[in-house]
Amino acid sequence: MARVAVFIPVAAMGGITGRLYQQFAITIAVSVAFSSVNALSLSPALASLLLRPAKPSRGLLGKFFNGFNNVFDKSSKGYMRITGIMTRKISRGMVFLLILSASIVVISKFVPGGFIPEEDQGYLFVNMQLPSAASLQRSDVIAKEVEAILATYDEIEYVTNATGFSMLSGAFSTNGGFMFLSLRDWKEREMTAKEISRELNMKLSKIPGAQIFAFGPPAIPGLGSGSGFTMMLQDRGGNSPEYLAEQAMIFMRAAMAREEIASVFTTYQASVPQKYMDINRDKALIAGVSLNDLYTTIGAFLGGYYVNDFNRFGRLYKAYIQAEPEYRLDESKIHNFFVKNAEGTMVPLSALVTVRDINGPEFTNRFNLNRSVELSGAPAKGFSSIQALNALEEVADEVLPPDMGYEWSNMSYQEKQSSGSGSIVFVFALVFVFLILAAQYESWTLPFSILLGTPFAVFGAMLFLLLARIFSESYESNVFTQISLVMLIAMAAKNAILIVEFAKMKFDEGMTLVEAALESAKLRFRPILMTAFSFILGVFPLIVASGAGSEARKVMGMALLGGMFIATLLGVFLYPMFFVLIGRLGKYEQKRELAASKESTGQSDNTPR
Structure with a gap:
């Protein structure tokens, strides 16, 4: 019941974090329900056949x-000696519990927070951006240099190049390019996708004439176009695009000075050379040229115009018309284009339009109705995503003027929205478990002897994550860590129930609190170890996982391993002490004596525990 109750508040969460919680909540709750039915019905019948x-x-x-039984018997005797001492030294045990609880706060400061780990999904992206108005031919030269570097990596199996397109901006431009890198199978390479992208960025940064960087896909498909953070700088004062680009550059320079930031970039350019075509409408009307025909002619010759579809070789093709490239090189060629007036006479376009050079943005983003710049980047090695977001917020407070603001987008927005939800879920899970245990034991005090062991599990989870960060930076306090902590509430309570349940039975039989606690500890020592070791061995494959989704499994496995190990190691010694402590605070022995005296005089026992 405790393992099912612990996931009730989890299943009721909303948002994308709630969806992640719900998947685990429903899976584990249904599995535990079936397991309970099996334990109550099929297992006893099977035991009668096999034993x-x-x-x-x-x-x-x-x-x-x-040999195993001899070692275990000697260990049990040593365990009972230590447990007997701990059970009688309640004040020292409580001091130890307080120190351990304070240690959780200290250790948590050294385990950075996060949202969802960046997974090795088997492919990477490379974005290229050349100076404004760079030609497609120049972009293709840079792309070939990038391809030459990529060819030196055996981990990269295929490279698909799309010169003239950027998936980050979603725009087609001659000064951009985008590549899709397909990596070899995980078992055929030693480097992860994250390690490859970091090494690539060091080499790609040395290519002159372009800004080139590699990055991975988003952890959740659809939340952005790549991994890392996404920040929208907003011009809330209605200033010019040039002002927005200037403030964006100031912000990026300040952000790159922070140790938490590995890279920050934007595809926004406010000073791209452009041609402005000024149409003299009065002249067009005097010449008898329809404005609609004029706009269509300009669009068709300079940009392309859809004409019709046609079938050929069993396939459907679209037909477009457009002037040849040599007639679109500069504004002097415009005299080669003509438009028909109402009388059927061909009028040259050069007589109706004037072309001049200007500078402006190639595209403009709007975010919450404000002109915005999308900034993307990645945390530095050794820092988590939440540390990077906090650093960017500090930079924004320092350098942005009053008429500029910022908002989070994509995965960063979800991470900020879910901030603090893990603590709320953890508290509600404790409350639900407490209520279930209170109903089961018909007591408001006895469940505390079970839940007082929860800090052991949390301490073990955070300690093992901290130690694991020595070997890999992917171990952080993210959503999967929070799910593990919720699961550990139930697992730690399960171990405590094995002792407290028998201690209550022995106490009801007439033993003192200390005698009942020690007797239950002796009887349930082996079952607790069997349960703990089976669980630890069950989660061990998560720690050594590889492939897509392995980062999440590693974090969850390490938190569960550490939490269950420490909760078992400390709990078997301290759970009996907690039972005695709660029994004395709840005056169980006095209530039993009072109930016995009332029963001897013929009165009923209605005293609640």
Whole structure:
């Protein structure tokens, strides 16, 4: 019941974080429900068929079993000696619990927060951006240099190049390019996608004449066009595009000075050389040229115009008309274009339009109705996404003027929205488990002897994550860590229930609190270890996982391993002490004596525990 109750508040969460929680909540709750039905019905029947009177084992297997039992018996005696001391030293045990709880706060400061880890999904992106108005031929030369560097990596299997297009901006431009890198299977390469992109960025930054960087796909498809953070700088004062670009450059220079930021970039350019075509409408009307025909002619010759579809070789093709490139090189060629007036006479375009040079943005983003610049980037090595977001917020407060603002987008927006939700879920999970245990034991105090062991599990999870960060920076306190902590509430409570349940039974039989606690600890020592080791061995494959989704599994596995290990290691010694502590605070022995005296005088026992 505790393992099902712990996921009830999780399943009720909203947002994208709630969807991640719900997947685990429903899966685990349904699995536990089926397991409970099996334990209550099929397992007893199966045990009656399989269990036989014990016979002494012979050979190597017998020696192993005998040796194991001898070691376990000696360990049990040592365990009972230590448990007896801890059970009688309640004040020291509570001081230890307070110190351990304070250590959780300290360790949490060194385990950075995060949202969803960047996964190795088997492919990468490379974005290229050349100076404003660079030609397509020049972009193609840079693309070939990039391809030469990519060819030196055995981990990269295929490269697809799309010169003239950028997936970050979604715009077609001659000074841009985008590449899709397909990596080899995970078992055929030693480097992860993240390691490859970092090494690539060091080499690509040395190519002169372009801004080139490699990055991975978003952890959740559809939330942005790439991994890392996404920030929208907003011009809330209605200034010019040049002013927005200037403030964006100031912000990026300040952000790059922070140690938490590895890279920050934007595809926004406010000073792209352009041609402005000024149409003299009065002249056009006097010449008898329809404005609609004039606009259509200009669009068709200079930009392209859809004409019709036609079938050929069993396929459908679209037909477009456009002037040849040599007639669109500069404004002097415009005299070669003509438009027909109302009388059927051909009028040259040069008589109706004037072309002049201007500078302006190639595209403009609007975010919440404000002109905006999209900034993308990645945290530096050793720093988490939440640390990078906090650093960017500090930079924004320092350098942005009053008429500029910022908003988070894509994955960064979801990360900010979910900030703090893990603590709320954890508290509600504790409350639900407490209510279930209170109903089960018909007591408001006894569940505390079970839940007081929860800090052990949290301490173990955070400690193991901190130690694991020595070897990999992907271990952080993210959504999957929070799911693991919720799961550990139930697992730690399960271990405590094994002792507290038997201690209550022995106490009801007439033993004192200390005697009942020690007797239950002796009887349930082996089952607790069996449960703990089976769980630890079950989560161990998560820690050594590889392939797509492995980063999330590693974080979850490490948190579960550490939490269960420490909760078992400390809990078996301290759970009996917690039972005695709560029993004395709740005056269980006095209530039992009072109930016995009332029963001897014929009165009913209605005293609540």
